[in-house]
Amino acid sequence: MTAPTAPPAPGFQEELLPPRVSLFWWAERRSYLLFMLRELTSVFVAWFVAYLLLLAIAVGQGPDAYRGFLEWSALPVVIALNAVALVFVIFHAVTFFYAAPQTTVVRLRGQRVPAALLAVPLYLGWAVVSAFLLWLLVVA
Amino acid sequence: MTTSTRRTAEPFLWLLFSAGGVAAALAIPALLFLFGVAVPLGWIAAPDHTHLLAVLTHPITRLALLALCALALVHAAHRLRHTIIDGLKLRRFAGPIALLSYGAAAAGAAVAAYVLFAAV
Numbered sequence: 001m002t003a004p005t006a007p008p009a010p011g012f013q014e015e016l017l018p019p020r021v022s023l024f025w026w027a028e029r030r031s032y033l034l035f036m037l038r039e040l041t042s043v044f045v046a047w048f049v050a051y052l053l054l055l056a057i058a059v060g061q062g063p064d065a066y067r068g069f070l071e072w073s074a075l076p077v078v079i080a081l082n083a084v085a086l087v088f089v090i091f092h093a094v095t096f097f098y099a100a101p102q103t104t105v106v107r108l109r110g111q112r113v114p115a116a117l118l119a120v121p122l123y124l125g126w127a128v129v130s131a132f133l134l135w136l137l138v139v140a
Numbered sequence: 141m142t143t144s145t146r147r148t149a150e151p152f153l154w155l156l157f158s159a160g161g162v163a164a165a166l167a168i169p170a171l172l173f174l175f176g177v178a179v180p181l182g183w184i185a186a187p188d189h190t191h192l193l194a195v196l197t198h199p200i201t202r203l204a205l206l207a208l209c210a211l212a213l214v215h216a217a218h219r220l221r222h223t224i225i226d227g228l229k230l231r232r233f234a235g236p237i238a239l240l241s242y243g244a245a246a247a248g249a250a251v252a253a254y255v256l257f258a259a260v
Contacts, residue, residue: 023228023229039220039227042219045216046248048168048176049213052175063189066189070180070186083176089165089172093164096162129170133174137187137195140191
């Protein structure tokens with residue numbers, strides 16, 4: 001193989017090298033930031049699982065341990081953490097129910113059902129499940 | 141080659157991600173509102189211990205909570221995996237990051253199974 005005689009055309013280097021991206025690329029645009037915040041909801045989903053298991057352990061250990069858990073959960077720092085987590089998991093639910101129908105094509109009499117319309121039963125289902133859980137735990 | 145195995149595992153991981161996303165979206169906001177905010181702030185009286193124990197020890201509750209915990213953890217692991225790889229530009233460590241993410245989720249699911257079926 002002989003070495004190329006002509007210098008590379010303008011743009012040649014850029015095509016071969018990966019573009020330089022800042023480590024904070026997600027802060028550059030509002031849509032990127034929202035994307036990153038949506039991805040961060042996963043941290044709070046994982047936190048909820050840990051919190052739920054701590055509650056289950058306390059309930060399993062008896063009334064005193066359960067009371068201890070309730071006292072711990074009422075610490076301002078724990079309430080603050082859970083309040084932030086609640087905002088994030090609601091953000092997760094809203095965006096997930098909004099996004100799910102966008103990836104699903106449902107046809108009714110040959111016409112594609114609009115994604116916004118498909119999201120309605122998901123939001124209704126969310127309301128029903130939430131109401132059932134609150135009823136089961138508080139009212140029943 | 142690892143790429144061929146990864147190619148077959150990806151759709152399954154995305155399926156679990158979606159299932160976990162739906163489960164988390166349906167159940168977590170209400171539960172976190174109740175036990176994380178409303179009860180601690182005194183808006184709603186804390187559920188009775190005997191009632192809560194009865195609910196938690198019901199077989200359907202154990203299964204449902206295990207499914208919720210396991211799927212939610214896999215969902216979170218899947219999202220974190222991609223966020224760490226893309227957000228922190230660590231594509232060269234994509235393999236270990238994926239292993240660590242799903243490994244942590246599997247360990248968490250095992251803890252959840254132990255807690256829900258043996259400790260309550």
